[in-house]
Amino acid sequence: MESLSPNIFVNDIAETIDFYKSIGFQVAMTVPETGTEFVWAMMVNGDVTFMFQTFESLGDELPNINRHNGGSLLLYIKLKKIREFFGLIHEKVTVLKPLETTFYGATEFSILDNNNYVLTFAEDE
Incomplete structure (x- = not known):
């Protein structure tokens, strides 16, 4: 295995792109390539890649994919300069858990996306 790039199902790709741009991600690719009615987007920040896709774009291909509320998924992202990053985004997002040092020595904080x-x-400081 070489990498993991989650394909996360959402209702509004444009809104999701705006949110992830606000925390430092960049759009790498979209379908369609231009316009505003996207059905899929890939966003990156360093070595972290997320793909976002609308439920509607699946049609009847994968009927087992559904979701009522994203709370059942937590994405754990390691980075450097966590305190600086927290300072840049904490007023733009919903902070669920502020900066804290865990019993295993990592500094972490949690937010809710759109x-x-x-x-x-997290950062191993």
Whole structure:
């Protein structure tokens, strides 16, 4: 295995792109390539890649994919300069858990994205 790039299902790709741009991600690719009615987007920040896709774009392909609220998924993202990053985004997002040092020595904080998914950022300080 070489990498993991989650394909996360959302209702509004444009809104999701705006949210992830606000925390430092960049759009790498979209379908369609231009316009505003996207059905899929890939966003990156360093070595972290997320793909976002609308439920509607699946049609009847994968009927088992559904979700009522993103709370069942937590994405754990390691990064450097966590305190600086927290300072840049904490007023733009819903902070679920502020900066804290865990019993295993990591500094972490958790936020809620615009689709109710939990993102936990961590640094081994």
